[in-house]
Amino acid sequence: MRVRVALIGNPNVGKTLIFNDLTGGKAHIGNWPGKTVEKKEGKLLHRGVEIHITDLPGTYSLTAKSIDELIARNFIVEEKPDVVVDVVDASNLERNLYLVLQLLELEANVVIALNKYDVAEDLGYQIDVNELSKFLGVPVVPTVATTKQGIEELKDTIIEAARTKDKSKKFSINYGKQIEEYISKMMDILQKDNELSSKYPVRWLAIKILEEDDEVLKLIDERPIKDAVRTLLSEAKNALGEDVGVILAERRYSLISEALPKILKGAKPLTLSDLLDKALLDKYLGIPIFLALWWALFSFTFNVSAPFSDLIDWFFSKLGEIAETYISDQQLASLVADGIFRGLGGVLAFLPPIFFLFFGLALLEDSGYLARAAFLMDKVMYKLGLHGKSFIPMLLGFGCNVPAVMATRTIDSEEDRILTILVAPLISCSARLPIYILVGSAVLGEYAAVGVFSMYVLGLVLAVLVALSFRRLLPYFKGKPSPLILELPMYAKPTLRTTLIHMWERGSLFLKKAGTIIFLGIVAVWFLSNYPWESVHQGDRVVLENSYLGVLGKYLEPLVRPLGFNWMHAVALMLGFVAKEIVVGTFATLFGLTAEGETSEKLIDALRSSGVFTPLTGLAFMAFSLIYMPCLATLAAIRRETGSWKWTIFAVIYGLALAYSVALVIVTVGRLLGYA
Structure with a gap:
């Protein structure tokens, strides 16, 4: 016997925990056909019966006004699962029963998982489970997902409901x-x-x-x-x-x-959650507390992950050195060492910060705080043309744009989510900082720190202006952001197992999808920057100007000349498409230096003395590096999260156009003011 089950419920009712308890945490993650909302499926074998479970998006109703509601309803209507398990929060029964009534009107074969039963009892509630089952006409199973209480009974009830489904028994509300x-x-x-x-x-x-x-x-x-x-x-x-x-x-x-x-x-008493909210949602204390917590998460993510990233980078660099030592053919050695090992190391070095970030996010989400963070920032973000939940991805962007794009999946509205994805790369990530420091130190002198800071401010201002412009100019985003409708869950103690599962589910998507694309991109760049081999590799010298990439840079030079750039700038920016850090390495290669250790000062001196940059063109280059197309990793994430090449290409085109325009304005205004 095979039973198909749909798992549904309001947000924050513990549906994910129930799913993990039923399936043992083993799930297939993908997207719904034609949609960019996460689809989670799992299966289990119980008493000889194979149970296939599809976890539907969390939703408050089945009115089909949001993408989540539409997906949930269409699955039940079109796929007709044998059983629909509605996870109901026992501590918030009135709000949760509305969805149950809609499911019954849809003539679904419903089983109620009355979750958080322990929370309801702690609050002083007494629930007559038999009376609830009688009222709805469906089985009701009390559960405590955090301790797996009631899960075995729920499995038995699912099988029984599938076997004894009575199609003649229909629930009906008298509407007058x-x-x-x-x-x-x-x-x-x-x-x-x-x-x-x-x-x-x-x-x-x-x-x-x-x-x-x-x-x-x-x-x-x-x-x-x-x-x-x-x-x-x-x-x-x-x-x-x-x-x-x-x-x-x-x-x-x-x-x-x-x-x-x-x-x-029973009546609900004043709880610890109520007391915490008095402080955490206070109009004066709420935002400072949020920023302090976020700074702690930010510091934890990048400080703790840094040694792991360095270790990965060191390991693959050593493999590259071994390949160069033992492979006699110079071209094959370069491919294996630089194109494969070091390229793969560059991809995998992204993993520690992403996994640690999602670990921290899972802790905040499972504790109930993440919903409050969105609530706190909703008014500010709404005025800026963005959704309340857009604030979290924007803040993540200061660390890395890849997790920032991936974090947009918490935004319910498709239009608001895509708009946030499009503006998130304008936030200055840590990978751009080496560019600012190099160029600023070389040509801005005592104003280098001001120049670096101005790039962070410029990114924020542009993100807001672009969001407002897209709202007014693009029909897809016309109108105001959708209102933030959420039910603040009670604070809860996250479980390590669930947190690790969340971390793996989200982080592994980068490893499987974006990682592959980045790796292939790096190998492609290796080829373009190393061939024709004899022209590029002249003895101990690497003449990047003679490579296919250098030739392309020469072709592009007329386009960037109005900005005060030459072919070197064009090549550096092209390579920066793979990863922004490569821009610094490209200039080092062009000047016959490395960008690490003591030679960084030599590179700054080389740029300063060569005349490649003036203070004006340096500032324009920094702005261009901030704005132009996202790195390959971010583009892969955009493609993954939007499920559309259209939006991915649009992100590239609008970013290039905006970068060119801003850099041109900086150069033009600067020259009019008499600066070189």
Whole structure:
């Protein structure tokens, strides 16, 4: 026997923990077809029955107004899973039962996992589980996901529900005489369409039409009965005199309120969560506390991960040295040492900060604090044209744009998420800092620190201006950011196992997807910068100017000449596409130096004396390096998170255009003011 299960529930009810408890933490992670929302699937064998579980996005309802709601509803309607397990927060029963009623109206075969049962008891609540099961007409299993309490019973109940499903047993809410008349008339029309009535629950369709559900109306408009449906809908709206959807929602909540006194006893006392929120959400203390916590996370991520990254880099560099020593063929040795080992080391050096970052994020998320961080920053971000949850990716961008892009998946709205992805690379990451220090030290003199700081300010200002511009100019982003609607969960003690699972699920995506693309890109750059071999490698000298990359730089020189740049700048910027740190290494190679250790001062002196930069062109180059196309790792993350080459290419094009424009303004204004 094989049972297909859909796992659904409100956000922050412990659904992920339930999924991990059921599947043993073994899941296949991907994206929903045509969507960029994470899809998680797992399976287990229980009492000889193979159970396949699909974890649906967390959602408060099935109105299909957000991408998460649409995915969840479409899966239940189209795929018709054998059982739908709704994870309900026992400590917040009234809010959670609304989704249960919608599932029952959808005629899903529901099993309730009444999670956080221990929390409800600690709060002084007494829940009559039998009365709740009687009210809903479905099995209810109390669970405590953190300790796996009730999980075995839940598995048994899933199998039993799949075996004894009664299709004739239907849950129905009485919406009052007038609305019920229109529901009945609408059902009569829908019954005439055999294809629709055989595929969808007819009463549910009728209710959704009266609610003016966009997705259902689109479906109806493709059917022969559309005119009759539209006529009756118009008649119902005129007769009822107000939004039918509001009336239906109010009736569902009214039904819950009427039943709750029989099910739930006890009053909620003042909790530790309430006391913590008084400080953590305070209008004066909230943001300073948040910034302090975030700085701690930021420091933890990059300070703790630095030795691991250095170790990885050292290990692959040693492998490169061994390859150069034992491979006699010079070209093959260079490919293996530089193109493969050092290239692979460059990719894997990204892993420690990303894994540690997601470990820290998982701790904040599982503790309940991450939702509060978004709540704190919502008003500020809203005025800037961004979603409240955009603040977290933007802040991460100061460390690395890759995890910043990956962190946008916490944003529910597709439009807000993509907008955040597009502006996140404008935040000055740590990889750009070596460029600022090198160029600033070489040509800005005593103003070098000011020049470096100005780049961070410029990145923030541009991110805001670009977000506001896209809101006004691009139809896809037209309008205001979607409102931040979230339910603040109670604070909880994260479990190490769940935190590690979250860290691995998110971090491994970079290893599997972005890492492959970066590695191939580095090998490609190795080829372009080393061939034609005889022209580039002249004895002990490497003449990068003669390489395919150098030739391309010469072709591009006329384009960058208005900015005061030459072919060297063009080549450095092209190589910086792979990783921004390579820009410094490119200048070192061009001057026959290395960019490490004591030679960094020699490189600064070489740039200062060569005349490659003036103070004006140096500042323009720093700005261009900040703004132009994201590095290959970030582009791979953008492609991964948007699921679209269109947005990835758009990020490259708008970044180049913006970088060129800003650099040109700096040079032009500077020259008008008399600076060289």
